[in-house]
Amino acid sequence: MDRMSRSERIGVMTKILLDQPNQIYTLNFFSELFGVAKSTVSDDIVLLRRALDTFDLGTLETVVGAAGGVKYIPRPGRNRISEFILMLCDKLSDPHRILPGGFLYMTDLLFMPHIAERVGEIMAYKFNDAQPDFVITVETKGIPIALMTGKALNCPVVIARRDSKVTEGSVVTINYVSASSKRIQTMSLARRAVRQGQRALIVDDFMKGGGTAKGMIDLLGEFGVDIAGVGVMIATQQPEEKMVENYVSLIELKQVDESGRKVILEPAAWILNG
């Protein structure tokens, strides 16, 4: 093929780097792919980094050393995060979402791929420095945002199941108490899914009392896995005391007023205050 122009190289480079965030690509890789000198690739990277930075679209990080190269880190800018979360709050506050019992219907939003992806990028941004080895959630509604968090961090996703399944092989099962319903629930994790000494990032869509997150922490404790962090998309304002101490939420649910047909949510304080 003819030698490509810088613009064409940058288009292809963007596609490759952004497809797998946090994956290191060597300068050699691009140098051979395009048939140009490594110094040319370096110049391309500088240009692309500047362009992404200008629009708050994440950044390129250069990694030095033998395993060195360049990787893309999704790092949504402050304004982008708060705009997105305000948009989500607006959608979630639609009174048609109120279900009998004061629950909030949100499955449709959680399973919109581009919404899940933005939430995952924000989670990854908050927990990037905690260096998790994997992301874990309990089935079912938390899976899309957990998957997209894993994508942004370039790490696998692990699922705790409500029942043990024959397709998971041998599992460890715990019983735990849901803080809100006070009912005993069950959660299983395949023995081959994780290894001792790994670090887990717990991600879920919703936290009320924190019983489910506490259950995941206890279950991971059985495997000798450390907790890198707990992130939830929505946490309720009440009860103020959760069963887990440290967690990050993106949205605070203040009230679902079933008879008054009113839902009140707000972005979490860190999102507004920076």
Added chain:
Amino acid sequence: MDRMSRSERIGVMTKILLDQPNQIYTLNFFSELFGVAKSTVSDDIVLLRRALDTFDLGTLETVVGAAGGVKYIPRPGRNRISEFILMLCDKLSDPHRILPGGFLYMTDLLFMPHIAERVGEIMAYKFNDAQPDFVITVETKGIPIALMTGKALNCPVVIARRDSKVTEGSVVTINYVSASSKRIQTMSLARRAVRQGQRALIVDDFMKGGGTAKGMIDLLGEFGVDIAGVGVMIATQQPEEKMVENYVSLIELKQVDESGRKVILEPAAWILNG
């Protein structure tokens, strides 16, 4: 800000277009974003399209008319697809994956975000012309590939639940018979999740007898939803007669020999023959 160079514009354009495949962006949008003429944006698009085509990384489609603009379509090249599927077959044929009862452990691969994303892109490529309004799967293991198929097609994902949940509102529930186990199973779909006259793409990770897919078709029939297609990552060779007639699989599972510690899989014929 200073006017950006063509290279910088193309980097940013790639990021924006690829973040949301099949989403149309007007030339005006880019023209205003970069402060350049629409003809300049057109030239950028031609360059980027050529670069992506050269490396089989998908394509840009120009849509004319009032709602016109440009959109990115993931269209993995033949070679890329067959290489990827052969790699998956190789990983899946590891005898350590054999579980008691002749089941195959594959949850870890299904929940690797970049693997799920490639599978989703292939599904989207196969069913792009069928123009589904949404992608549907039944919880749990099929969710990652369904989500990524939805991402590539730019359409929402809908989940049929094994049990009805209070957070889904009112649901329609059906009983169906699993072809392989002959057991009666249950599947529910939230009434607010889909609308009459929509077109559904059914996606799942695994098909043996096809009972689950048939269950989803019946459940969608209760809503007056049409079937745009059925896509599964792996279909077993036996039984040859499935309970659904038309489906696309990526991989054929020929044998899991528990005592001989052997797994035999092959890419589906259409992947090898093109």
